[in-house]
Amino acid sequence: MKKSFGAKTLIFPTPVWCVGSYDNRGRPNVMTIAWGGVCCSSPPCVTISLRKATYTYGNIMEKMAYTVSVPSEKYTKEADYFGMATGRKEDKFERTGLTAVGSDLVDAPYVAEFPMILECRVIHHYEIGLHTHFVGEILDVKVDASVLGDNGKPDIQKVRPIIFANEVRRYHGVGQLLGKAFDMGKELM
Amino acid sequence: MKKSFGAKTLIFPTPVWCVGSYDNRGRPNVMTIAWGGVCCSSPPCVTISLRKATYTYGNIMEKMAYTVSVPSEKYTKEADYFGMATGRKEDKFERTGLTAVGSDLVDAPYVAEFPMILECRVIHHYEIGLHTHFVGEILDVKVDASVLGDNGKPDIQKVRPIIFANEVRRYHGVGQLLGKAFDMGKELM
Numbered sequence: 001m002k003k004s005f006g007a008k009t010l011i012f013p014t015p016v017w018c019v020g021s022y023d024n025r026g027r028p029n030v031m032t033i034a035w036g037g038v039c040c041s042s043p044p045c046v047t048i049s050l051r052k053a054t055y056t057y058g059n060i061m062e063k064m065a066y067t068v069s070v071p072s073e074k075y076t077k078e079a080d081y082f083g084m085a086t087g088r089k090e091d092k093f094e095r096t097g098l099t100a101v102g103s104d105l106v107d108a109p110y111v112a113e114f115p116m117i118l119e120c121r122v123i124h125h126y127e128i129g130l131h132t133h134f135v136g137e138i139l140d141v142k143v144d145a146s147v148l149g150d151n152g153k154p155d156i157q158k159v160r161p162i163i164f165a166n167e168v169r170r171y172h173g174v175g176q177l178l179g180k181a182f183d184m185g186k187e188l189m
Numbered sequence: 190m191k192k193s194f195g196a197k198t199l200i201f202p203t204p205v206w207c208v209g210s211y212d213n214r215g216r217p218n219v220m221t222i223a224w225g226g227v228c229c230s231s232p233p234c235v236t237i238s239l240r241k242a243t244y245t246y247g248n249i250m251e252k253m254a255y256t257v258s259v260p261s262e263k264y265t266k267e268a269d270y271f272g273m274a275t276g277r278k279e280d281k282f283e284r285t286g287l288t289a290v291g292s293d294l295v296d297a298p299y300v301a302e303f304p305m306i307l308e309c310r311v312i313h314h315y316e317i318g319l320h321t322h323f324v325g326e327i328l329d330v331k332v333d334a335s336v337l338g339d340n341g342k343p344d345i346q347k348v349r350p351i352i353f354a355n356e357v358r359r360y361h362g363v364g365q366l367l368g369k370a371f372d373m374g375k376e377l378m
Contacts, residue, residue: 002306002331009233010330010343011307012259012350013363014226015202037203037226038355039238040317044198047236047322049228070201076367081374095377117191118200128229128313128324133236135317141199142191149357154199156354156361161201163352163363165345166227168338169370172345174202174352175362178265182358185270188284 009035009166016079016162016171019048020067020100020109021059028100028109029087030069031056032079034164035131044138046118049131055087057132060122065106066136070116073160073173080171105139115144115159198224198355205268205351205360208237209256209289209298210248217289217298218276219258220245221268223353224320233327235307238320244276246321249311254295255325259305262349262362269360294328304333304348 014034021029035049046068050057060066071079078096085092093100099112103119110117120136127133149155156174163172203223210218224238235257239246249255260268267285274281282289288301292308299306309325316322338344345363352361 001334003334003337005330005332007233007326007328008330009227009230009235009327010305010332011204011206011227011235011257012305012343012345012348013202013204013352015200017200035227035229037228037236038198038200038224039226039236039322040224040320041198042319043317044196045317046198046200047226047228068200073367077373077377079374080368080370080372081377084371084374085378116199116201124315124317126313128232128234130231131229133228133324135322138196138198141194141197143194143199145190145192148192151357153357154201154354156201156352156357156359159201162367163202163345164370165343168340168342168345169372170345171367171370171373173364173367175364178262178351178360178362179269180358181269181353181360182273183269184266184360185268185273188266188270189274 012165013163014166016164018069018071018079018082018111019056020069021056022063022108023059024062028093029055029059030082030092030111032083034166039135045135046138047133047135049133051131060134063107064122065108066120067103067108067110068118069111069114070161071114073162076162076171115147117142201354202352203355205353207258207260207268207271207300208245209258210245211252211297212248213251217282218244218248219271219281219300221272223355228324234324235327236322236324238322240320249323252296253311254297255309256292256297256299257307258300258303259350260303262351265351265360304336306331
């Protein structure tokens, strides 16, 4: 028996990603978003959606660049703060004690303490309604050596990204391994 | 110390969502995607990205409609299969024993057994590269009564959506509660 909730953005899971940008005086800013996702494999691209009212919106429209820093769950409080405060009024890096590092590839800063970083240049943007949608081409992904597995690839249980449950406004960690992709389903083929 | 992985779609977390569509003979199909995300709150919209080679791509271009069915972790095997098989050659509903139900709102079917369903009409699409990006306006969200919490809202630990770790190709469940959003960060403000 299914209950109808109407027209709303109610879907699980959504990510917790921190978007880095510079303002027109070169000051680093970072804001947290849950409205985003990968949108193309080649060129590799990741989308983010922002309200025009955000400071980050203006920054990205000017620089046509952003980073995505993926926080570990130990930084949940900081990530939550990044989503509530505005860079118009406060220096979020200073307040949290986290470190802004400028990308060598795009005109945007990232959060040094976060384990996974994407550096993106905007290749497309358009207004949907309340949010403007940005498509960023991923120029590089940088990952802390400490969160790599034995195979040299990032281990999600070491990165420990945060899951956002919208509507109920809860953050969760990543849980147990369920199985291998492109493998488990073979027995049905 | 960060290691550079180059230009690739390496980011955590990404979702596991099953996209329902009808072909031009009215046969239901479903495929699993990880390239998608919410992109606007008003109108509420969710994106999916598809390769042109997929059967679903042709279906959606014709019907301008799709559903997103969120599988619970107990259907990980079926979700993996939906991402490997093609509706051109097999009836994926018949093979898995899962039930296609036609939406009343859009010309697309959803997976009855999955706990969370979104019914979407395409309002925008464009080609990025390998993938075409679809923006779907969410007309309704339907959720199983059995996965609602005491507050009447969907409980992510009952829905039990699947997290995809790309590059390492692993599925994970949702883990422990980390805290309340728009709340934990207040102590930094």
